[in-house]
Amino acid sequence: MNTAVTPAYNRFAPVLRALGMIIMLFGLTLLAPLILSYVADDGAQAVYDEVFALTMLCGLFLWVRYRHVSRELNVRDGFLMVVLVWTILPAFAALPFMLQLGASHTDAYFEAMSGLTTTGATVFSGLDTLPLSINLWRHLLVWVGAMGLIVLAVAILPLLGIGGRQMFKAETPGPMKDAKLTPRIAETAKGLWAVYVAVSIVCCLCYRLAGMSWFDAVCHTFSTMGLGGFSTHDASYGYFNSPAIELVAIVFMLIAGLNFGTLFLAARSRSLHPYVHDPEAGWFLAVCLISVLMIAAFVWLTGVYAEPLTALRHAAFNVISIATTTGYASVDYAQWPLFAPFWMLFLCSFATSAGSTGGGIKMARALLLYKQVYREIVHAMHPRAVHSVRFGGAVAPPSILFAVLGFAFMYMLSIVGLTLILVFTGLDVVTAFTAIVASVNNTGPGLGDVGPSTTFAVLEDFQTWVCIFAMLLGRLEIFTLLVVLTPAFWRR
Numbered sequence: 001m002n003t004a005v006t007p008a009y010n011r012f013a014p015v016l017r018a019l020g021m022i023i024m025l026f027g028l029t030l031l032a033p034l035i036l037s038y039v040a041d042d043g044a045q046a047v048y049d050e051v052f053a054l055t056m057l058c059g060l061f062l063w064v065r066y067r068h069v070s071r072e073l074n075v076r077d078g079f080l081m082v083v084l085v086w087t088i089l090p091a092f093a094a095l096p097f098m099l100q101l102g103a104s105h106t107d108a109y110f111e112a113m114s115g116l117t118t119t120g121a122t123v124f125s126g127l128d129t130l131p132l133s134i135n136l137w138r139h140l141l142v143w144v145g146a147m148g149l150i151v152l153a154v155a156i157l158p159l160l161g162i163g164g165r166q167m168f169k170a171e172t173p174g175p176m177k178d179a180k181l182t183p184r185i186a187e188t189a190k191g192l193w194a195v196y197v198a199v200s201i202v203c204c205l206c207y208r209l210a211g212m213s214w215f216d217a218v219c220h221t222f223s224t225m226g227l228g229g230f231s232t233h234d235a236s237y238g239y240f241n242s243p244a245i246e247l248v249a250i251v252f253m254l255i256a257g258l259n260f261g262t263l264f265l266a267a268r269s270r271s272l273h274p275y276v277h278d279p280e281a282g283w284f285l286a287v288c289l290i291s292v293l294m295i296a297a298f299v300w301l302t303g304v305y306a307e308p309l310t311a312l313r314h315a316a317f318n319v320i321s322i323a324t325t326t327g328y329a330s331v332d333y334a335q336w337p338l339f340a341p342f343w344m345l346f347l348c349s350f351a352t353s354a355g356s357t358g359g360g361i362k363m364a365r366a367l368l369l370y371k372q373v374y375r376e377i378v379h380a381m382h383p384r385a386v387h388s389v390r391f392g393g394a395v396a397p398p399s400i401l402f403a404v405l406g407f408a409f410m411y412m413l414s415i416v417g418l419t420l421i422l423v424f425t426g427l428d429v430v431t432a433f434t435a436i437v438a439s440v441n442n443t444g445p446g447l448g449d450v451g452p453s454t455t456f457a458v459l460e461d462f463q464t465w466v467c468i469f470a471m472l473l474g475r476l477e478i479f480t481l482l483v484v485l486t487p488a489f490w491r492r
Contacts, residue, residue: 020062027055115141120229120444142228229327259355327444334451359442439470
């Protein structure tokens with residue numbers, strides 16, 4: 001083809017070439033459930049053979065078709081690349097659910113999107129009896145999606161000219177996207193993944209020592225480190241009923257809720273000193289601790305639990321699970337007095353750190369919003385006073401503050417708008433509101449008909465697609481998706 005006379009070819013070819021490589025990279029993750037299926041003989045071998053072949057062939061076709069393109073990705077390409085990855089890969093990931101379990105395309109895509117966005121909401125029941133390879137695949141999606149497929153691609157494909165910096169910036173969560181841990185983006189991505197893998201191995205060993213089987217330990221490690229909330233059991237952590245296992249989960253959920261960039265710096269310097277300078281870490285831990293003590297006292301004083309230690313145990317696990325946007329449950333906390341679960345859902349909106357695997361607006365934005373409000377109050381009292389917003393020891397530039405204010409507005413508008421859509425379809429307000437909050441914040445269970453003891457299978461297809469859109473909106477932190485949806489993006 002003569003590319004000189006096909007502007008559309010030149011415009012989108014680099015994106016499609018990079019997309020082809022990422023699809024093939026994603027296809028390799030199917031080898032894990034494929035091998036397990038053959039070893040366990042769980043009846044899904046033929047399905048994984050077909051899905052693996054289809055995924056690799058589709059990726060190979062795109063790469064071969066556009067392999068001669070020399071132009072790297074620009075800023076606009078980076079946004080489009082990220083949106084395409086997070087909308088197309090769930091379609092491939094959903095195929096095992098459709099072919100093996102007979103799930104509808106809506107339910108299968110929801111489950112795949114929930115896994116890759118680390119939401120952890122499910123439409124499946126009977127998890128205890130699912131084929132082992134299907135359960136492994138569900139949890140592996142969380143683990144891979146948590147650190148980010150784009151970050152993984154940037155880590156291992158730096159020599160293929162796919163414009164890693166633009167994809168990394170579009171993918172990275174939080175307001176401080178230009179912060180560098182190393183001089184090169186590829187080195188940063190490799191460092192983050194190395195720390196992620198190392199902590200995951202430690203988590204798995206701790207689960208095994210606490211009493212889980214090896215299979216449960218691996219699967220729950222994936223969903224714990226990804227803060228995704230999937231479980232191999234319908235009763236989630238209530239199945240184990242083990243304080244030791246819950247303690248392991250609490251520790252590693254807190255680790256995953258902190259900035260992995262800070263953990264990378266701490267590991268490289270072999271010191272906890274980087275956490276002293278992390279403006280989010282102290283607030284995150286303090287908010288979680290205070291909330292645990294408050295909810296524990298509340299459920300004890302209201303008579304939910306007769307023993308204060310029992311109240312503290314269940315409050316600690318479930319509050320931290322929801323605050324970190326994981327979504328595990330050891331009990332049906334929807335049966336607690338309404339203040340407790342609503343406070344927990346409030347925490348999931350902001351508690352986790354930027355650079356973590358959690359969802360929500362992130363603690364960094366919450367702190368900047370608070371400081372901006374405080375500055376306005378001071379300015380109202382002292383109009384001539386100069387009061388700068390400082391974050392992490394430095395003055396936050398106006399561009400960051402404006403971006404955070406814009407994000408907060410769109411975040412609230414998204415939740416209100418999508419909630420109204422679900423209410424319009426006939427859902428009650430509690431179910432609609434909490435389903436959207438849980439989806440946008442990538443938390444998992446809501447309340448009402450989508451509470452921790454139920455699944456999202458109660459939703460109609462249209463309602464399910466609204467939640468799918470909400471999960472994608474939250475995972476891409478709203479603006480990445482909205483940029484691609486604006487008419488100006490598509491003008492030359």
